[in-house]
Amino acid sequence: MTLPALGWQGLVVLATFGISLLIATYCTYAERVIAAFLQDRVGPDRAGPFGLLQPLADAVKLFTKEEFFPAGANRALFVFGPSLAMVTALMSSAVIPFGNFLQFGDTVIHLQGIEINVGMLYVFGMVSLGVYGIMIGGWASNNKFSLLGAIRAASQNISYELAMGLALIAVLMMSGTLSLREITLQQSVAGEWHYWNIVKQPLGFVIFIVCAFAETNRTPFDLPECETELIGGYHTEYSSMKMGLYLFAEYINVFVASAVMSVLYFGGFNFPFQYELRDWFVSSRGLELVTAQNIITILGLVGLFAKIFGFIFFFMWVRWTLPRFRYDQLMRLGWTILIPLAIFNILLTGGLITFGVIK
Amino acid sequence: MSLFLFLSFVALLSALGVVLAKNPVHSVLFLILTFFTLSGHYLLLNAQFLAAVNIIVYAGAIMVLFLFVIMFLNLNEDTEPHKPALAKFAAAIAGGSLLLILVAALRNVSPAGYDPASFDSQIGMVDKLGMVLFKEYALPFELASILLLAAMVGSVMLGKRETGERNF
Numbered sequence: 157m158t159l160p161a162l163g164w165q166g167l168v169v170l171a172t173f174g175i176s177l178l179i180a181t182y183c184t185y186a187e188r189v190i191a192a193f194l195q196d197r198v199g200p201d202r203a204g205p206f207g208l209l210q211p212l213a214d215a216v217k218l219f220t221k222e223e224f225f226p227a228g229a230n231r232a233l234f235v236f237g238p239s240l241a242m243v244t245a246l247m248s249s250a251v252i253p254f255g256n257f258l259q260f261g262d263t264v265i266h267l268q269g270i271e272i273n274v275g276m277l278y279v280f281g282m283v284s285l286g287v288y289g290i291m292i293g294g295w296a297s298n299n300k301f302s303l304l305g306a307i308r309a310a311s312q313n314i315s316y317e318l319a320m321g322l323a324l325i326a327v328l329m330m331s332g333t334l335s336l337r338e339i340t341l342q343q344s345v346a347g348e349w350h351y352w353n354i355v356k357q358p359l360g361f362v363i364f365i366v367c368a369f370a371e372t373n374r375t376p377f378d379l380p381e382c383e384t385e386l387i388g389g390y391h392t393e394y395s396s397m398k399m400g401l402y403l404f405a406e407y408i409n410v411f412v413a414s415a416v417m418s419v420l421y422f423g424g425f426n427f428p429f430q431y432e433l434r435d436w437f438v439s440s441r442g443l444e445l446v447t448a449q450n451i452i453t454i455l456g457l458v459g460l461f462a463k464i465f466g467f468i469f470f471f472m473w474v475r476w477t478l479p480r481f482r483y484d485q486l487m488r489l490g491w492t493i494l495i496p497l498a499i500f501n502i503l504l505t506g507g508l509i510t511f512g513v514i515k
Numbered sequence: 516m517s518l519f520l521f522l523s524f525v526a527l528l529s530a531l532g533v534v535l536a537k538n539p540v541h542s543v544l545f546l547i548l549t550f551f552t553l554s555g556h557y558l559l560l561n562a563q564f565l566a567a568v569n570i571i572v573y574a575g576a577i578m579v580l581f582l583f584v585i586m587f588l589n590l591n592e593d594t595e596p597h598k599p600a601l602a603k604f605a606a607a608i609a610g611g612s613l614l615l616i617l618v619a620a621l622r623n624v625s626p627a628g629y630d631p632a633s634f635d636s637q638i639g640m641v642d643k644l645g646m647v648l649f650k651e652y653a654l655p656f657e658l659a660s661i662l663l664l665a666a667m668v669g670s671v672m673l674g675k676r677e678t679g680e681r682n683f
Binding site: 233272273274278280281284285287288292293295303306307310311313316317318333334483491492495496 | 567576583
């Protein structure tokens, strides 16, 4: 790789970082607007037009609040917890292919932070590390409610990671690759009638999205923070920006989970009739093939973000619709329903592949 | 080379931290750091799959369980049982002799080396690894997977509610 290309790719990494933060910022706003919409209230509308400056006001509030350390807390780990939650959340978006490639002359820019051939495993690893931020923070607070939240987070994440991994295996059996870019490209091939993976893996997708709710600690599975039993759960003792980092990390995790589901099951940056549209640009509009491809790439980028926002809306919709599960119900759902279903899904997928129904 | 030295330095330092830290939670966190540096070494050896699996399985799952148990039992400096001097003495002798044996065994070892012409730098990639696992080691691989599946089914069975049992 030559240096200019590396420079462009570096910009893509920076842009991914910035977009993750921006989306997390406006998720706090969207959450309240959607809550207000679902509960027939007005919602935030004071700061700026439509309350759009509300996240900025929140940031000012969080940064200027008092930094509080509870008595007997492990100070180093108390700061380390939220930092780790944020770092692992931000790292996981590095391998997500946000778009195909842009080509200017000889420079080809892939709209993806880094392309590695174990991309899916990388995301999975980062997700499994995310629980440390919660566990360390909850333990270091020296508060029994925080500790209970931390312990719940640990057992919940481990239980649902299994079902999530098993649901994923069914997708990988069809794709034969772990690279997220390859999985995306396989879901649409020029000149052929190709389906997105959701058509071939409806059961796997349902298992995956339920596990995604559990892994991101969103209602109905937000047992680690469960304010009716545990005050605030793992972040009971946190204030100011350390609290903000935990909330931010949760929204970034929601964003990444939405992006991964879009890529795995909803065709990623593909959209219907993209090749026909590209050929139409070339034949009827007289554009060069490269320019037409760039337009398609940008449209695909927009399409992927539309899918991601759709999923984020779904996360929030569920949050303000369903009540929280009880802890034993959560564990029973994970171990005795989702895992057997996921194993059944693997067997089913294997059978269908063997008999050539899907490939 | 400098990356290798840095990783080795951090690996040794954090491994020492595991043993020397007074607080068991700190020990676990040092152990996680050690696993990360080991994954870094795997990456330097071009074994991406092994690196990712090491992070997922060891750092991401097993160490979470370690931390879980330590937090649950509330182990810390105050509750740590103090061993008698004789036990410490015996442990030092046992550890020392193990070190001696290791040094004696590895003193005259020279690296076998590899042939640059026939060496396959892609050997650690996931597709190559899959080929080897499913062609040459298919039986042990399948047996190990059945073992793991049995463990998982067993845990589900243990967690199942028995007739007449009420928790709430």
